[in-house]
Amino acid sequence: xxxxxxxxxxxxxxxxxxxxxxxxxxxxxxxxxxxxxxxxxxxxxxxxxxxxxxxxxxxxxxxxxxxxxxxxxxxxxxxxxxxxxxxxxxxxxxxxxxxxxxxxxxxxxxxxxxxxxxxxxxxxxxxxxxxxxxxxxxxxxxxxxxxxxxxxxxxxxxxxxxxxxxxxxxxxxxxxxxxxxxxxxxxxxxxxxxxxxxxxxxxxxxxxxxxxxxxxxxxxxxxxxxxxxxxxxxxxxxxxxxxxxxxxxxxxxxxxxxxxxxxxxxx
Amino acid sequence: xxxxxxxxxxxxxxxxxxxxxxxxxxxxxxxxxxxxxxxxxxxxxxxxxxxxxxxxxxxxxxxxxxxxxxxxxxxxxxxxxxxxxxxxxxxxxxxxxxxxxxxxxxxxxxxxxxxxxxxxxxxxxxxxxxxxxxxxxxxxxxxxxxxxxxxxxxxxxxxxxxxxxxxxxxxxxxxxxxxxxxxxxxxxxxxxxxxxxxxxxxxxxxxxxxxxxxxxxxxxxxxxxxxxxxxxxxxxxxxxxxxxxxxxxxxxxxxxxxxxxxxxxxxxxxxxxxxxxxxxxxxxxxxxxxxxxxxxxxxxxxxxxxxxxxxxxxxxxxxxxxxxxxxxxxx
Numbered sequence: 001x002x003x004x005x006x007x008x009x010x011x012x013x014x015x016x017x018x019x020x021x022x023x024x025x026x027x028x029x030x031x032x033x034x035x036x037x038x039x040x041x042x043x044x045x046x047x048x049x050x051x052x053x054x055x056x057x058x059x060x061x062x063x064x065x066x067x068x069x070x071x072x073x074x075x076x077x078x079x080x081x082x083x084x085x086x087x088x089x090x091x092x093x094x095x096x097x098x099x100x101x102x103x104x105x106x107x108x109x110x111x112x113x114x115x116x117x118x119x120x121x122x123x124x125x126x127x128x129x130x131x132x133x134x135x136x137x138x139x140x141x142x143x144x145x146x147x148x149x150x151x152x153x154x155x156x157x158x159x160x161x162x163x164x165x166x167x168x169x170x171x172x173x174x175x176x177x178x179x180x181x182x183x184x185x186x187x188x189x190x191x192x193x194x195x196x197x198x199x200x201x202x203x204x205x206x207x208x209x210x211x212x213x214x215x216x217x218x219x220x221x222x223x224x225x226x227x228x229x230x231x232x233x234x235x236x237x238x239x240x241x242x243x244x245x246x247x248x249x250x251x252x253x254x255x256x257x258x259x260x261x262x263x264x265x266x267x
Numbered sequence: 268x269x270x271x272x273x274x275x276x277x278x279x280x281x282x283x284x285x286x287x288x289x290x291x292x293x294x295x296x297x298x299x300x301x302x303x304x305x306x307x308x309x310x311x312x313x314x315x316x317x318x319x320x321x322x323x324x325x326x327x328x329x330x331x332x333x334x335x336x337x338x339x340x341x342x343x344x345x346x347x348x349x350x351x352x353x354x355x356x357x358x359x360x361x362x363x364x365x366x367x368x369x370x371x372x373x374x375x376x377x378x379x380x381x382x383x384x385x386x387x388x389x390x391x392x393x394x395x396x397x398x399x400x401x402x403x404x405x406x407x408x409x410x411x412x413x414x415x416x417x418x419x420x421x422x423x424x425x426x427x428x429x430x431x432x433x434x435x436x437x438x439x440x441x442x443x444x445x446x447x448x449x450x451x452x453x454x455x456x457x458x459x460x461x462x463x464x465x466x467x468x469x470x471x472x473x474x475x476x477x478x479x480x481x482x483x484x485x486x487x488x489x490x491x492x493x494x495x496x497x498x499x500x501x502x503x504x505x506x507x508x509x510x511x512x513x514x515x516x517x518x519x520x521x522x523x524x525x526x527x528x529x530x531x532x533x534x535x536x537x538x539x540x541x542x543x544x545x546x547x548x549x550x551x552x553x554x555x556x557x558x559x560x561x562x563x564x565x566x567x568x569x570x571x572x573x574x575x576x577x578x579x580x581x582x583x584x585x586x587x588x589x590x591x592x593x594x595x596x597x598x
Binding site: 053055074075076077079080084085086087091092093094095096099100103104105107108110112113114115116117118119120122123124127128131132134135140141143144162166 | 274275277278280281282284459460462463464465466467468470471474475477478479480481482483484485486488489492496
């Protein structure tokens with residue numbers, strides 16, 4: 001039964017000094033799915049990501065990966081198990097070339113990363129795989145370009161290629177299209193679709209058209225708790241979902257009071 | 268299909284460019300080596316040795332600061348521990364040859380460095396700097412209080428002895444070429460470390476630590492190893508220095524010294540291999556020139572001014588600025 005779900009959280013809670021950022025979240029991500037996590041600003045989507053990858057420590061609850069409890073593992077160990085995340089702001093190594101960016105990821109599995117006496121040339125054997133990965137995201141010609149000089153959309157593509165170099169079983173993407181123009185968005189949608197072949201993806205995404213194009217299943221978070229879950233048609237028809245999205249814009253009375261209470265509590 | 272042929276070409280071009288760069292570096296290193304070999308014929312060897320010891324100290328510091336992104340404010344502790352340990356052993360055990368004393372000093376600094384690293388590595392930025400400063404102050408007071416260091420008077424008359432039991436180091440030329448050899452080996456070691464697989468991970472950690480974590484790197488362990496290597500080389504610099512001057516004093520343990528090595532590294536160019544060497548040469552020279560003239564009471568303010576100027580206007584230091592200039596006008 002649990003084999004069907006790559007990732008499962010049980011009663012996951014994160015409290016910051018009396019403010020509940022993630023409230024009793026039970027998430028089940030089915031193998032092979034592209035699963036979206038949506039919700040208004042401050043709903044706790046990124047916090048959930050940080051909990052899953054241990055950039056934050058859960059206050060309570062359990063995290064299971066392929067049926068195994070990984071709640072107590074550290075960030076680096078989780079990455080090596082096959083859960084690799086991307087970040088909201090593009091996470092690249094700015095003063096390394098595009099090729100070196102990817103090579104650092106491949107190096108994780110080489111077992112020579114502590115070998116301070118070894119020649120850097122020992123890494124050349126990874127270059128071919130790097131070029132394949134760069135080619136796959138259309139960056140081959142920028143292999144020797146210092147990353148800081150790449151355009152924003154290309155940085156995000158590079159980040160995705162770096163993440164894929166880890167051959168993750170579960171890919172966590174935190175707003176992959178954030179801050180992009182519409183052409184770049186279409187490219188990223190294609191890249192994510194390609195990347196998702198044979199993998200499971202959990203993504204936070206604001207752009208609902210991206211979600212509708214890509215995702216098999218959607219979980220809506222509001223104020224730290226799961227509001228509803230289902231496929232795009234079901235979720236978008238749900239009146240509760242409409243209400244939280246409108247409410248967070250400041251029109252709904254209930255939402256506004258709850259928001260201000262929360263921000264006071266957070267301070 | 269055509270694309271993958273293309274990417275193979277691109278890759279070939281990258282490797283070739285790398286080879287050209289490597290050859291340029293080799294030529295530059297060769298020229299520097301010739302200068303260093305000939306230098307004692309023209310310049311007083313003890314002065315040159317002082318520069319080399321400080322250059323090694325700065326190179327060690329820069330491995331941590333420039334290449335790993337960790338600002339330690341306690342490196343004086345390693346310099347002093349190396350110096351005192353070597354000085355004490357060579358003064359009290361006449362059976363020891365000089366290199367044994369130096370190795371022992373280096374090991375002592377390595378051990379101390381491991382302790383420092385384990386205690387401080389989980390802190391970041393200013394907190395890391397403060398923890399290392401506090402630990403170094405503890406070491407300073409230990410050296411002030413313990414009898415074997417001679418306290419405020421320092422440790423005098425450390426015998427230079429004989430290298431391997433047969434090369435007389437009382438001779439300044441012999442001593443110079445020994446110091447030069449050690450310096451070159453350490454410089455090449457750091458060059459190797461920086462370009463090694465380990466060095467790549469350090470670069471990644473420096474540039475984006477959360478990303479390095481998310482790629483499965485246990486970053487604290489890499490930082491500890493970088494710290495320990497840096498402390499070991501700083502200790503070696505201190506050991507050599509105590510043999511050269513036959514003196515180990517509290518100056519080396521004082522936090523001024525931790526500040527001075529930051530100054531050398533920044534003025535020369537942090538994160539470049541040659542930067543700390545140039546910076547150490549520059550600072551030692553300025554200090555010497557000033558102390559000879561009418562401005563001898565103004566050494567610290569002048570160095571302070573240079574420091575401010577570097578941070579405000581020449582952030583990449585002497586070597587960094589030259590590199591930029593060359594790239595702009597010849598690239």
